[in-house]
Amino acid sequence: MKRVLVRGADPDRWTGRTAIVTGGGSGIGAALTTALVDAGADVVCTDIDGEAADRIARGLASGRGTVRAARLDVTDGDAVRALVDATVDRAGRIDLMFNNAGFALGGNTEMLSPAQWDSIIDVNIRGVVHGVTAAYPHMIRQRSGHIVNTASMAGLTAAGLLTSYVMTKHAVVGLSLALRTEAAAHGVGVLALCPAAVETPLLDGPGVGGFSGRSYYLSGQGVRAAYPADRLAAETLEAIDRNRPLLVVPAQARMAWRFSRLAPGVMQHLATKFVAQQRQRQKL
Numbered sequence: 651m652k653r654v655l656v657r658g659a660d661p662d663r664w665t666g667r668t669a670i671v672t673g674g675g676s677g678i679g680a681a682l683t684t685a686l687v688d689a690g691a692d693v694v695c696t697d698i699d700g701e702a703a704d705r706i707a708r709g710l711a712s713g714r715g716t717v718r719a720a721r722l723d724v725t726d727g728d729a730v731r732a733l734v735d736a737t738v739d740r741a742g743r744i745d746l747m748f749n750n751a752g753f754a755l756g757g758n759t760e761m762l763s764p765a766q767w768d769s770i771i772d773v774n775i776r777g778v779v780h781g782v783t784a785a786y787p788h789m790i791r792q793r794s795g796h797i798v799n800t801a802s803m804a805g806l807t808a809a810g811l812l813t814s815y816v817m818t819k820h821a822v823v824g825l826s827l828a829l830r831t832e833a834a835a836h837g838v839g840v841l842a843l844c845p846a847a848v849e850t851p852l853l854d855g856p857g858v859g860g861f862s863g864r865s866y867y868l869s870g871q872g873v874r875a876a877y878p879a880d881r882l883a884a885e886t887l888e889a890i891d892r893n894r895p896l897l898v899v900p901a902q903a904r905m906a907w908r909f910s911r912l913a914p915g916v917m918q919h920l921a922t923k924f925v926a927q928q929r930q931r932q933k934l
């Protein structure tokens with residue numbers, strides 16, 4: 651994993667901060683774990699793939715902070731709560747909770763089975779709810795902390811062939827923005843990450859009926875190249891520092907989002923055309 655320097659007023663800002671990252675065994679979660687450890691935080695890197703979490707942790711032994719790995723399935727609410735409680739018992743606090751685990755399932759919506767709908771709701775929505783409900787009470791008690799939910803640009807705009815994913819990510823944005831307005835009174839921050847395509851294995855992840863994620867993601871949302879995960883992680887720490895509500899990257903995605911608010915009807919028309927083009931190109 652490439653290391654990117656995190657800018658910020660206080661170089662010791664992250665030293666000794668206790669953080670938990672879900673889905674930390676790959677992609678954005680691995681990059682967040684790396685950025686945090688390099689900045690001096692004490693991180694629990696978790697993933698349903700325990701070996702992947704272990705691999706990331708072993709590779710970070712030389713960082714400024716510390717890292718331990720744990721297997722954690724975010725769909726298991728009791729397990730998420732147990733891990734957060736054990737972390738607080740050990741470290742005395744939880745400063746940063748990154749609800750990041752998630753996946754996408756592309757293709758024509760009528761091809762999704764009920765089990766596939768359940769699965770994406772369980773991981774992408776319930777997984778975030780489990781992380782929030784486990785960590786937030788501790789943060790209220792501490793009167794400090796930051797919850798960072800990995801949503802997506804798909805949580806701000808809507809195009810089909812990714813309908814189930816769009817639904818889950820809109821839920822994560824809504825949860826994050828609403829909770830933020832409550833949490834402020836307790837000294838707790840909430841940030842939703844809304845990147846367009848990021849260069850991770852998710853781009854080549856599962857779909858139905860021959861759907862290709864890479865071809866879809868790199869044609870929509872106004873972007874032509876996937877964003878580097880290490881850069882997103884560094885910018886995430888800066889966004890926490892500045893207590894930003896949303897991190898939308900890259901600039902083309904911010905422009906597309908702005909346009910969708912200014913002209914929602916035109917955006918729907920463009921999204922419908924985009925879906926038709928993708929269906930034709932991918933023979934869906």
Ligand SMILES: NC(=O)c1ccc[n+]([C@@H]2O[C@H](COP(=O)([O-])OP(=O)(O)OC[C@H]3O[C@@H](n4cnc5c(N)ncnc54)[C@H](O)[C@@H]3O)[C@@H](O)[C@H]2O)c1
Binds near residue numbers: 750752847
């Ligand atoms: N890559 C992108 O283009 C992109 C863009 C916007 C948002 N995101 C979001 O970023 C987050 C991370 O995705 P990524 O791109 O790094 O993908 P990734 O596939 O590289 O990493 C996802 C990780 O989550 C883990 N995971 C899956 N189900 C889990 C579960 N039930 N419990 C715990 N861990 C689980 C996987 O094992 C994997 O290690 C996701 O929420 C995704 O929706 C990704």
